Amino acid sequence: MSAQILDGKATAAAIRTELTERVSALKARGVTPGLGTVLVGDDPGSHSYVGGKHRDCEQVGIRSIRRDLPGDITQEDLEKVIDELNDDDETTGYIVQLPLPAHLDANAILERMAPEKDADGLHPTNLGRLVLNVSAPMDSPLPCTPNGIVELLLRHDIHLRGKNVLVVGRGVTVGRPLGLLLTRREINATVTLAHTGTVDLERHLSEADVVVAAAGMPGMITAEHLKPGAVVLDVGVTRVVDPETGKATLRGDVAQDAAGVAAWLSPNPGGVGPMTRAMLLMNVVEAAERQ
Numbered sequence: 501m502s503a504q505i506l507d508g509k510a511t512a513a514a515i516r517t518e519l520t521e522r523v524s525a526l527k528a529r530g531v532t533p534g535l536g537t538v539l540v541g542d543d544p545g546s547h548s549y550v551g552g553k554h555r556d557c558e559q560v561g562i563r564s565i566r567r568d569l570p571g572d573i574t575q576e577d578l579e580k581v582i583d584e585l586n587d588d589d590e591t592t593g594y595i596v597q598l599p600l601p602a603h604l605d606a607n608a609i610l611e612r613m614a615p616e617k618d619a620d621g622l623h624p625t626n627l628g629r630l631v632l633n634v635s636a637p638m639d640s641p642l643p644c645t646p647n648g649i650v651e652l653l654l655r656h657d658i659h660l661r662g663k664n665v666l667v668v669g670r671g672v673t674v675g676r677p678l679g680l681l682l683t684r685r686e687i688n689a690t691v692t693l694a695h696t697g698t699v700d701l702e703r704h705l706s707e708a709d710v711v712v713a714a715a716g717m718p719g720m721i722t723a724e725h726l727k728p729g730a731v732v733l734d735v736g737v738t739r740v741v742d743p744e745t746g747k748a749t750l751r752g753d754v755a756q757d758a759a760g761v762a763a764w765l766s767p768n769p770g771g772v773g774p775m776t777r778a779m780l781l782m783n784v785v786e787a788a789e790r791q
Protein backbone atom coordinates (compact mmCIF):
# COMPACT_ATOMS: atom_id res chain seq x y z
CA MET A 501 0.00 0.00 0.00
CA SER A 502 1.16 3.48 -0.70
CA ALA A 503 -0.31 6.65 0.78
CA GLN A 504 -2.53 8.91 -1.27
CA ILE A 505 -0.92 12.28 -1.87
CA LEU A 506 -2.21 15.49 -0.31
CA ASP A 507 -1.24 17.50 -3.35
CA GLY A 508 -0.48 20.99 -2.07
CA LYS A 509 0.94 22.13 -5.36
CA ALA A 510 -2.24 21.41 -7.32
CA THR A 511 -4.51 22.64 -4.51
CA ALA A 512 -2.58 25.91 -4.23
CA ALA A 513 -2.82 26.37 -8.00
CA ALA A 514 -6.62 25.94 -7.79
CA ILE A 515 -6.78 28.52 -4.99
CA ARG A 516 -4.70 30.97 -7.05
CA THR A 517 -7.17 30.58 -9.91
CA GLU A 518 -10.05 31.39 -7.54
CA LEU A 519 -8.14 34.38 -6.18
CA THR A 520 -7.46 35.72 -9.69
CA GLU A 521 -11.21 36.23 -10.07
CA ARG A 522 -11.51 37.98 -6.72
CA VAL A 523 -8.59 40.25 -7.64
CA SER A 524 -10.31 41.13 -10.95
CA ALA A 525 -13.48 42.01 -9.05
CA LEU A 526 -11.46 44.25 -6.71
CA LYS A 527 -9.76 45.97 -9.64
CA ALA A 528 -13.17 46.61 -11.21
CA ARG A 529 -13.98 48.52 -8.01
CA GLY A 530 -10.74 50.49 -8.33
CA VAL A 531 -8.84 48.53 -5.67
CA THR A 532 -5.52 46.87 -6.58
CA PRO A 533 -4.28 44.60 -3.78
CA GLY A 534 -0.56 44.87 -3.05
CA LEU A 535 1.72 42.54 -1.07
CA GLY A 536 4.87 43.95 0.51
CA THR A 537 7.81 41.81 1.63
CA VAL A 538 10.54 42.89 4.01
CA LEU A 539 13.67 40.77 3.67
CA VAL A 540 16.72 41.43 5.83
CA GLY A 541 20.12 40.00 4.84
CA ASP A 542 21.11 37.51 2.17
CA ASP A 543 20.08 34.08 3.44
CA PRO A 544 19.58 32.05 0.22
CA GLY A 545 16.59 30.14 1.60
CA SER A 546 14.77 33.32 2.59
CA HIS A 547 15.55 34.89 -0.79
CA SER A 548 14.12 31.90 -2.60
CA TYR A 549 10.89 31.93 -0.51
CA VAL A 550 10.37 35.67 -1.00
CA GLY A 551 10.98 35.27 -4.74
CA GLY A 552 8.25 32.60 -4.84
CA LYS A 553 5.80 34.92 -3.09
CA HIS A 554 6.34 37.63 -5.70
CA ARG A 555 5.93 35.16 -8.57
CA ASP A 556 2.60 34.08 -7.04
CA CYS A 557 1.49 37.73 -6.82
CA GLU A 558 2.24 38.33 -10.46
CA GLN A 559 0.18 35.29 -11.45
CA VAL A 560 -2.97 36.43 -9.63
CA GLY A 561 -2.65 40.14 -10.37
CA ILE A 562 -1.49 41.36 -6.95
CA ARG A 563 0.99 44.24 -7.01
CA SER A 564 4.41 43.45 -5.46
CA ILE A 565 6.22 45.81 -3.14
CA ARG A 566 9.68 44.63 -2.15
CA ARG A 567 12.05 45.94 0.50
CA ASP A 568 15.37 44.08 0.51
CA LEU A 569 17.52 45.42 3.33
CA PRO A 570 21.14 44.89 4.42
CA GLY A 571 21.83 42.25 7.08
CA ASP A 572 23.37 44.84 9.42
CA ILE A 573 20.36 47.21 9.40
CA THR A 574 19.60 48.71 12.83
CA GLN A 575 16.34 48.13 14.71
CA GLU A 576 15.58 51.83 14.30
CA ASP A 577 16.04 51.81 10.52
CA LEU A 578 13.98 48.64 10.15
CA GLU A 579 11.21 50.25 12.22
CA LYS A 580 11.25 53.19 9.78
CA VAL A 581 10.59 50.74 6.91
CA ILE A 582 7.70 49.24 8.91
CA ASP A 583 6.23 52.71 9.49
CA GLU A 584 6.51 53.48 5.76
CA LEU A 585 4.67 50.31 4.77
CA ASN A 586 2.00 50.96 7.41
CA ASP A 587 1.40 54.35 5.71
CA ASP A 588 1.77 53.21 2.10
CA ASP A 589 -1.61 53.05 0.35
CA GLU A 590 -0.37 50.65 -2.33
CA THR A 591 0.58 48.08 0.32
CA THR A 592 -2.62 46.25 1.28
CA GLY A 593 -0.71 43.72 3.34
CA TYR A 594 2.90 42.80 3.99
CA ILE A 595 5.17 40.32 5.70
CA VAL A 596 8.52 40.50 7.45
CA GLN A 597 10.40 37.38 6.38
CA LEU A 598 11.52 35.41 9.44
CA PRO A 599 13.91 34.63 10.98
CA LEU A 600 15.46 38.08 11.35
CA PRO A 601 19.19 38.35 12.20
CA ALA A 602 19.81 37.86 15.94
CA HIS A 603 20.63 41.53 16.68
CA LEU A 604 17.07 42.54 15.76
CA ASP A 605 14.01 42.23 18.02
CA ALA A 606 11.54 40.34 15.81
CA ASN A 607 8.65 40.56 18.30
CA ALA A 608 8.97 44.34 18.52
CA ILE A 609 8.89 44.48 14.70
CA LEU A 610 5.79 42.27 14.46
CA GLU A 611 4.08 44.39 17.09
CA ARG A 612 4.85 47.61 15.19
CA MET A 613 3.04 46.40 12.06
CA ALA A 614 -0.48 47.67 11.45
CA PRO A 615 -2.60 44.61 12.38
CA GLU A 616 -4.93 45.16 9.39
CA LYS A 617 -1.87 44.93 7.08
CA ASP A 618 -0.48 41.77 8.69
CA ALA A 619 -0.55 39.27 5.80
CA ASP A 620 1.09 36.52 7.89
CA GLY A 621 -1.46 36.58 10.72
CA LEU A 622 1.41 36.83 13.20
CA HIS A 623 0.71 40.25 14.75
CA PRO A 624 -0.12 39.91 18.47
CA THR A 625 -3.56 41.39 17.86
CA ASN A 626 -4.34 38.79 15.21
CA LEU A 627 -2.87 35.91 17.24
CA GLY A 628 -4.93 37.23 20.16
CA ARG A 629 -8.06 37.16 18.01
CA LEU A 630 -7.27 33.55 17.17
CA VAL A 631 -7.08 32.76 20.90
CA LEU A 632 -10.31 34.68 21.57
CA ASN A 633 -11.92 32.88 18.64
CA VAL A 634 -13.03 36.12 16.98
CA SER A 635 -11.06 35.65 13.76
CA ALA A 636 -13.87 34.09 11.79
CA PRO A 637 -12.75 33.78 8.16
CA MET A 638 -13.46 37.33 7.12
CA ASP A 639 -12.64 39.30 10.26
CA SER A 640 -8.88 39.06 10.59
CA PRO A 641 -6.03 37.10 9.01
CA LEU A 642 -5.09 33.60 10.19
CA PRO A 643 -1.47 32.37 10.24
CA CYS A 644 -0.71 31.08 6.73
CA THR A 645 0.75 27.64 7.41
CA PRO A 646 -1.92 26.47 9.92
CA ASN A 647 -4.64 27.82 7.66
CA GLY A 648 -3.02 26.13 4.66
CA ILE A 649 -2.96 22.79 6.49
CA VAL A 650 -6.68 23.02 7.33
CA GLU A 651 -7.53 24.05 3.76
CA LEU A 652 -5.42 21.23 2.27
CA LEU A 653 -7.24 18.64 4.40
CA LEU A 654 -10.72 20.06 3.73
CA ARG A 655 -10.15 20.13 -0.02
CA HIS A 656 -9.28 16.42 0.14
CA ASP A 657 -12.44 15.80 2.16
CA ILE A 658 -10.52 14.86 5.32
CA HIS A 659 -12.29 15.96 8.49
CA LEU A 660 -10.71 16.09 11.93
CA ARG A 661 -13.76 15.96 14.20
CA GLY A 662 -12.87 13.75 17.16
CA LYS A 663 -9.50 12.77 15.69
CA ASN A 664 -6.30 12.62 17.72
CA VAL A 665 -3.94 15.08 16.07
CA LEU A 666 -0.30 15.13 17.11
CA VAL A 667 1.49 18.36 16.24
CA VAL A 668 5.25 17.99 16.56
CA GLY A 669 6.83 21.41 17.09
CA ARG A 670 5.67 24.48 19.03
CA GLY A 671 7.06 27.19 16.74
CA VAL A 672 5.20 30.48 16.51
CA THR A 673 4.49 30.20 12.76
CA VAL A 674 3.16 26.61 12.76
CA GLY A 675 2.74 24.43 15.87
CA ARG A 676 1.45 26.87 18.45
CA PRO A 677 -1.22 28.57 16.30
CA LEU A 678 -2.16 25.26 14.61
CA GLY A 679 -3.19 23.83 17.98
CA LEU A 680 -5.48 26.83 18.50
CA LEU A 681 -7.04 26.47 15.07
CA LEU A 682 -7.65 22.71 15.23
CA THR A 683 -9.37 22.88 18.62
CA ARG A 684 -12.00 25.33 17.37
CA ARG A 685 -15.50 23.98 17.57
CA GLU A 686 -15.89 23.89 13.76
CA ILE A 687 -12.90 21.56 13.50
CA ASN A 688 -13.08 19.86 16.90
CA ALA A 689 -9.87 17.85 16.84
CA THR A 690 -8.15 16.70 20.02
CA VAL A 691 -4.64 18.12 19.82
CA THR A 692 -1.42 17.03 21.45
CA LEU A 693 1.40 19.56 21.01
CA ALA A 694 4.75 17.79 21.28
CA HIS A 695 8.12 19.53 21.54
CA THR A 696 11.71 18.88 22.55
CA GLY A 697 10.62 18.41 26.17
CA THR A 698 8.10 15.68 25.30
CA VAL A 699 8.69 12.34 26.98
CA ASP A 700 7.97 9.24 24.86
CA LEU A 701 7.22 10.91 21.55
CA GLU A 702 7.05 7.42 20.03
CA ARG A 703 3.99 6.53 22.10
CA HIS A 704 2.24 9.75 21.00
CA LEU A 705 3.10 9.03 17.37
CA SER A 706 1.76 5.48 17.57
CA GLU A 707 -1.60 6.77 18.87
CA ALA A 708 -2.08 9.66 16.46
CA ASP A 709 -4.73 9.59 13.69
CA VAL A 710 -3.10 12.67 12.17
CA VAL A 711 0.54 13.74 12.52
CA VAL A 712 1.71 17.24 11.64
CA ALA A 713 5.50 17.22 11.56
CA ALA A 714 6.78 20.75 12.06
CA ALA A 715 9.96 20.20 14.03
CA GLY A 716 12.63 21.02 11.46
CA MET A 717 14.45 17.73 12.03
CA PRO A 718 15.02 15.98 8.69
CA GLY A 719 13.59 12.46 8.47
CA MET A 720 12.73 12.22 12.19
CA ILE A 721 9.38 10.49 11.61
CA THR A 722 9.60 7.07 10.02
CA ALA A 723 7.14 4.33 9.03
CA GLU A 724 7.70 2.34 12.22
CA HIS A 725 6.49 5.27 14.37
CA LEU A 726 3.13 5.62 12.66
CA LYS A 727 -0.29 4.11 13.22
CA PRO A 728 -1.27 2.33 9.97
CA GLY A 729 -3.70 4.52 8.03
CA ALA A 730 -2.56 7.76 9.66
CA VAL A 731 -2.77 11.10 7.86
CA VAL A 732 0.71 12.62 7.80
CA LEU A 733 1.59 16.21 6.96
CA ASP A 734 5.27 16.95 6.44
CA VAL A 735 5.71 20.63 7.25
CA GLY A 736 9.22 21.09 8.64
CA VAL A 737 11.80 21.99 6.05
CA THR A 738 15.56 22.02 6.39
CA ARG A 739 17.99 23.21 3.76
CA VAL A 740 20.74 20.62 3.64
CA VAL A 741 23.88 21.67 1.80
CA ASP A 742 26.10 18.91 0.44
CA PRO A 743 29.60 19.82 1.68
CA GLU A 744 31.23 18.38 -1.46
CA THR A 745 29.07 19.79 -4.26
CA GLY A 746 27.75 22.83 -2.35
CA LYS A 747 24.31 21.91 -3.71
CA ALA A 748 21.33 22.63 -1.42
CA THR A 749 18.35 20.31 -1.11
CA LEU A 750 15.21 20.76 0.96
CA ARG A 751 14.40 17.92 3.34
CA GLY A 752 11.22 17.40 5.31
CA ASP A 753 10.72 15.91 8.79
CA VAL A 754 9.09 12.73 7.44
CA ALA A 755 11.17 9.83 6.07
CA GLN A 756 10.34 8.32 2.67
CA ASP A 757 9.17 5.00 4.12
CA ALA A 758 6.18 6.71 5.83
CA ALA A 759 4.33 6.45 2.51
CA GLY A 760 4.09 2.69 3.03
CA VAL A 761 2.08 3.05 6.27
CA ALA A 762 0.14 6.34 6.01
CA ALA A 763 -3.25 6.58 4.27
CA TRP A 764 -2.57 10.19 3.24
CA LEU A 765 0.72 12.04 3.04
CA SER A 766 1.55 15.61 2.17
CA PRO A 767 4.94 15.58 0.47
CA ASN A 768 7.68 18.09 1.10
CA PRO A 769 8.26 19.89 -1.20
CA GLY A 770 4.89 20.05 -2.97
CA GLY A 771 2.64 19.89 0.09
CA VAL A 772 2.12 22.49 2.78
CA GLY A 773 4.73 24.99 1.40
CA PRO A 774 2.68 25.99 -1.65
CA MET A 775 -0.45 26.09 0.54
CA THR A 776 1.28 28.53 2.90
CA ARG A 777 1.95 30.83 -0.04
CA ALA A 778 -1.63 30.51 -1.29
CA MET A 779 -2.98 31.49 2.16
CA LEU A 780 -0.69 34.52 2.15
CA LEU A 781 -2.30 35.66 -1.11
CA MET A 782 -5.72 34.93 0.39
CA ASN A 783 -4.92 37.15 3.39
CA VAL A 784 -3.92 40.01 1.07
CA VAL A 785 -7.08 39.64 -1.03
CA GLU A 786 -9.28 39.50 2.08
CA ALA A 787 -7.55 42.57 3.55
CA ALA A 788 -8.27 44.43 0.29
CA GLU A 789 -11.89 43.23 0.30
CA ARG A 790 -12.30 44.55 3.86
CA GLN A 791 -11.02 48.02 2.93
Ligand SMILES: Nc1nc(=O)c2c([nH]1)NC[C@@H]1CN(c3ccc(C(=O)N[C@@H](CCC(=O)O)C(=O)O)cc3)C=[N+]21
Nearest residue numbers: 548549595596597598599620769770771773774776777
Ligand atom coordinates in the same frame (compact mmCIF):
# COMPACT_ATOMS: atom_id res chain seq x y z
N1 LIG B 1 7.21 35.94 7.97
C1 LIG B 1 7.35 34.71 7.50
N2 LIG B 1 6.28 34.08 6.97
C2 LIG B 1 6.40 32.82 6.47
O1 LIG B 1 5.42 32.24 5.99
C3 LIG B 1 7.69 32.18 6.52
C4 LIG B 1 8.76 32.89 7.07
N3 LIG B 1 8.56 34.13 7.56
N4 LIG B 1 9.99 32.32 7.12
C5 LIG B 1 10.26 31.03 6.58
C6 LIG B 1 9.04 30.14 6.53
C7 LIG B 1 9.15 29.03 5.52
N5 LIG B 1 8.06 29.26 4.59
C8 LIG B 1 7.84 28.55 3.41
C9 LIG B 1 6.90 28.93 2.50
C10 LIG B 1 6.73 28.27 1.30
C11 LIG B 1 7.52 27.19 0.99
C12 LIG B 1 7.34 26.53 -0.32
O2 LIG B 1 6.53 26.92 -1.12
N6 LIG B 1 8.10 25.48 -0.61
C13 LIG B 1 8.02 24.76 -1.86
C14 LIG B 1 9.40 24.57 -2.43
C15 LIG B 1 10.09 25.89 -2.61
C16 LIG B 1 11.46 25.80 -3.22
O3 LIG B 1 11.74 24.85 -3.94
O4 LIG B 1 12.24 26.76 -2.97
C17 LIG B 1 7.35 23.43 -1.61
O5 LIG B 1 7.22 23.04 -0.46
O6 LIG B 1 6.97 22.78 -2.58
C18 LIG B 1 8.45 26.76 1.90
C19 LIG B 1 8.61 27.44 3.11
C20 LIG B 1 7.39 30.38 4.93
N7 LIG B 1 7.90 30.92 6.03
